[in-house]
Amino acid sequence: MSGDKRLMKKRLFLLDIDGTVCIGQRLIGGTRKFLEAIRDLGGQFVFITNNSTRSIDDYILSFQKLGIMTDHTNFITASFATVQYLKKHYDGKLIYVLGTKSFLRELKKNHIRVTIDCMDPDIACVLVSYDNQLNYEKLEDTCRILSTREVDYLATNQDYVCPIEFGYVPDCGAICEMIGHAVKKAPKYMGKPGTAMVEYALKLNHFSREETLIVGDRLYTDILCGHKSGVDTALVLTGEATREEGEACEYGPDYIFSSVEELYQEWSGEMPLPTGSADM
Numbered sequence: 412m413s414g415d416k417r418l419m420k421k422r423l424f425l426l427d428i429d430g431t432v433c434i435g436q437r438l439i440g441g442t443r444k445f446l447e448a449i450r451d452l453g454g455q456f457v458f459i460t461n462n463s464t465r466s467i468d469d470y471i472l473s474f475q476k477l478g479i480m481t482d483h484t485n486f487i488t489a490s491f492a493t494v495q496y497l498k499k500h501y502d503g504k505l506i507y508v509l510g511t512k513s514f515l516r517e518l519k520k521n522h523i524r525v526t527i528d529c530m531d532p533d534i535a536c537v538l539v540s541y542d543n544q545l546n547y548e549k550l551e552d553t554c555r556i557l558s559t560r561e562v563d564y565l566a567t568n569q570d571y572v573c574p575i576e577f578g579y580v581p582d583c584g585a586i587c588e589m590i591g592h593a594v595k596k597a598p599k600y601m602g603k604p605g606t607a608m609v610e611y612a613l614k615l616n617h618f619s620r621e622e623t624l625i626v627g628d629r630l631y632t633d634i635l636c637g638h639k640s641g642v643d644t645a646l647v648l649t650g651e652a653t654r655e656e657g658e659a660c661e662y663g664p665d666y667i668f669s670s671v672e673e674l675y676q677e678w679s680g681e682m683p684l685p686t687g688s689a690d691m
């Protein structure tokens with residue numbers, strides 16, 4: 412064990428989900444033990460995820476099925492960050508939304524004024540989200556507003572693709588690229604690599620920036636987010652990025668681990684388990 416003192420002092424862990432602690436519905440080895448150890452040492456873990464298709468209640472339930480007990484304090488999603496941002500900057504104003512019906516419901520539940528009528532004269536802002544109910548009419552309506560009016564333009568997350576059983580499908584960032592070709596405008600993104608979720612996590616949990624570590628598998632979202640928010644980062648190689656990409660990256664991570672299992676061992680100073688051990 413290297414006994415990296417800076418790493419051992421970490422107490423607040425901001426964890427990505429897909430490719431970091433889970434692959435599909437499967438938990439990545441070492442995750443449960445790592446999360447238990449964080450709690451045992453008086454620390455906290457918060458999942459910060461760009462995935463805006465699932466609610467926090469859904470996440471709590473799916474982690475429960477994997478044997479991990481969590482509550483609302485353990486999650487900050489890009490939708491949550493978006494709602495907070497809209498409340499602060501667009502209080503009472505009308506938001507045109509390109510997104511799923513459930514996303515619209517969530518916004519309404521949070522007292523955000525929303526419309527899907529592109530002709531409404533009161534629109535103050537366009538908001539784009541991942542939308543698996545996307546159709547050409549929605550794209551055209553969004554382009555109409557962005558081309559003909561001076562309104563603000565927001566999007567939940569910059570991810571280009573979203574993992575699915577057979578591979579990937581286009582995510583919010585790809586939808587915005589498509590619109591961008593037509594209107595020559597780019598949105599302000601709420602999720603990672605934007606720093607809103609990290610700032611909320613720091614505000615809601617009483618740990619310093621130095622005691623915090625962002626853990627993720629993607630360079631252009633997770634690791635860049637840490638770089639922008641002044642929080643140390645650990646890249647895990649169980650998802651998208653490779654060690655070579657991590658090492659070559661200009662805003663490269665502070666640490667690179669094969670998985671959360673190795674991160675756990677380095678952080679806790681625990682010796683690796685014998686190979687073939689069935690620890691989860």
Ligand SMILES: [Mg+2]
Nearest residue numbers: 427429430628
């Ligand atoms: Mg990921």
